[in-house]
Amino acid sequence: MSQYTLCKVSDLAPGACKTLEVDGHDIALYNVGGVFYATDDFCKHRGGHLGEGHLLGTTVTCPLHFWQYDIIDGRCTSHPNGDIRAYPVTVEGDDLVLTVDPPFVRLF
Numbered sequence: 502m503s504q505y506t507l508c509k510v511s512d513l514a515p516g517a518c519k520t521l522e523v524d525g526h527d528i529a530l531y532n533v534g535g536v537f538y539a540t541d542d543f544c545k546h547r548g549g550h551l552g553e554g555h556l557l558g559t560t561v562t563c564p565l566h567f568w569q570y571d572i573i574d575g576r577c578t579s580h581p582n583g584d585i586r587a588y589p590v591t592v593e594g595d596d597l598v599l600t601v602d603p604p605f606v607r608l609f
């Protein structure tokens with residue numbers, strides 16, 4: 502298990518999402534009414550940045566061709582082979598902390 506401090510709670514407004522680089526991996530971070538979620542940022546269709554997508558409730562829509570994902574569990578609701586990883590995010594003081602278990606695989 503690995504943990505990473507992402508940013509401050511105040512850095513992401515409710516209803517917003519953004520892309521962050523964490524240990525060489527792009528992560529999409531979401532704020533749904535003050536509850537934070539994170540998934541892989543890479544859309545399984547053609548690599549759109551989900552952190553730049555449209556967030557409605559707990560569904561993010563890819564900005565390129567509109568595949569949709571449930572950010573709670575990373576399930577792609579647009580394609581049966583499109584699922585991505587979802588990660589727990591906890592609030593520790595003023596910080597948002599990402600837990601990655603199992604850890605990211607380093608390719609080089």
Ligand code: FES
Pocket residue numbers: 544545546547548549563564565566567568
């Ligand atoms: S790259 Fe995400 S839907 Fe095409």
